[in-house]
Amino acid sequence: MTPPRPAPATTRLLSRGDLRLLVLALLGDQPRHGYELIQHVSELFVRAYTPSAGTMYPLLASFEQAGWVLAEDDAGRRRFRITDSGRAELLARRDEVKAAQHRAWHRAREIAKADMPPDLRDALRQFKSALVRHHGRWQEGETTQVSALLLQAAALLNGQPPAPAESPEPATPPA
Known part of the structure; x- marks a missing residue:
């Protein structure tokens, strides 16, 4: 016991x-x-x-x-x-x-x-880790995409309608 x-x-x-x-x-x-x-x-x-x-x-x-x-x-x-x-x-x-x-x-x-739900806490941990690993290697369009996603998430949490999504071309991963 x-x-x-x-x-x-x-x-x-x-x-x-x-x-x-x-x-x-x-x-x-x-x-x-x-x-x-x-x-x-x-x-x-x-x-x-x-x-x-x-x-x-x-x-x-x-x-x-x-x-x-x-x-x-x-x-x-x-x-x-x-x-x-x-x-x-x-x-x-x-x-x-x-x-x-x-x-x-x-x-x-x-x-x-x-008070943060575990799945959200895990997602944030993964995001922070990805930011550290990605440091200094931004491809054209990536910053726009990531910024748009973060702003959408912030709008959702603030109870605001998300801004209309601009459809930037997806960034191509480095070969």
């Missing part, structure tokens, strides 16, 4: 303090409502993590208390704008912010890969 496999360790999506840094950076880009911030963070993590209002609004309140943001009334909603003090904090912690953004990007990529 084989011993049971241990349960997979749950990996935290965010390191301690990362949400704080990511939100401050988003506010450094432009003023936003709390709900907008929640949506931006959710999109960053391919919707695998969405901070709750119970997380976001106390965080924004702590930013206000620290003097890093001002909340302005915007048609009955609060829009948060970074202050000079908040910009100074962002500047002082820019390396930490970049590291948090880098971790978030990598985590989002891991999530997307993990």
